[in-house]
Amino acid sequence: TRTNKSARFRAIASSSPLEREGRRRQACENSRRIENQSVENTQRNKKSAMGESNSSVDEDLLLKEFFAEVSEVERDNEVVRILSCFKLNPFEFLKLPFDSSLDDVKKQYRKLSLMVHPDKCKHPQAKEAFGALAKAQQQLLDQQERDYILSQVTAAKEELRAKRKKQLKKDTASKLKSLVDEGKSELEYEQSGEFQQELKLKVKELLTEQEWRRRKMAMRISEEEGRLKKDEEEQKEMWKRKREHEEQWEGTREQRVCFKLEGFYEVREKVEERRTSSPETEDRGSQQIVCSEARKAGLIAAYCYLTSLSLYY
Known part of the structure; x- marks a missing residue:
């Protein structure tokens, strides 16, 4: 390897300046070509890696959506x-x-x-x-x-x-x-x-x-x-009506007593009038009428008296 390198150096030294310039340009082009290829390979590798990652992400999303749909169906079925x-x-x-x-x-x-x-x-x-x-x-x-x-x-x-x-x-x-x-x-x-x-x-x-x-x-x-x-409710209504009737009856007591006493006095006056107006020689029929009127007046008086006592007590 040392002999090859020394021989190469001697050849370069013995060559003309134009040849050396051409060799230098060719070496630069080769290095640029190699760099471009490496950059392209790197970009290609990145793209392939990104494609694989995107595909894996898409698959994960699809799986999640699928399981979510299955879970939702199970939930709905459980509700039913x-x-x-x-x-x-x-x-x-x-x-x-x-x-x-x-x-x-x-x-x-x-x-x-x-x-x-x-x-x-x-x-x-x-x-x-x-x-x-x-x-x-x-x-x-x-x-x-x-x-x-x-x-x-x-x-x-x-x-x-x-x-x-x-x-x-x-x-x-x-x-x-x-x-x-x-x-x-x-x-x-x-x-x-x-x-x-x-x-x-x-x-x-x-x-x-x-x-x-x-x-x-x-x-x-x-x-x-x-x-x-x-x-x-019916029992309460019945007692209510009875109480109202008793109150109403109690409120009209004096009116009833006065009315019955007035009737008694009217009958007694009629009896007295007949007694005074009839002659001593009137027949037995007229006497019977007077007696019946007197009995009627007495019964009315007794009834009024008893009614007043019951209302009082």
Whole structure:
């Protein structure tokens, strides 16, 4: 390599100035060409890198939009499911089995309430679904309400078990199998999806019957209360009219007494006039008329006296 370099230097030194200038220009052009190629390669690499990053960003955005749409559809479906649940069964609102604990109720409520919260779900009835979930949780956390629902579940299980026993009596093979398994088949059957579906329908039937009885009883109580209230108002009105009549009667006492006394005096004057105007030789008929008038005047006087006493006391 040293000999090559020395030979190159000698050749350059022995060459003319024009040759040296041409070689220098050629070397500059070569260096410029190399720099331009490196710059182009760098720009090309940057563009390719940017294209790859843009494509990855686009893919991420598409994935986010897709999952957002899927999540929104799930939220809407959950709202529709909640609003279509049986109103008297809070377990159905929360998608829980009948043997769920209080902790299960709270956890499931948190999970479902986040899905249908009105601030996160765009469904127009999200607020109603959220309120239905809150009411279902409140019913299951209330010991009295929970015991009532579980009592209906127990009654439904008893009816289904009795129905199954009747079926097993008719089916000899199933009866022998149940005797051999010593109750294992019954437990397996009660844990099956078929039994759970029948139990759900039976609980719905019992809850509906109880609610109908409760409403009928409430209607009867309301009607009875209305009747008692009406009787009470009529009684009050009757006593009011009686009191007004007594007050009116008391206010006209003096007028009645004066009127009756005036009548007594008029009758007595007529009797006196007849007595004085009739001759001693008048017949017996006229005497009888005078006596009857006198008796009438006496009766009127006695009646006026007794009336005045009753009004006074």
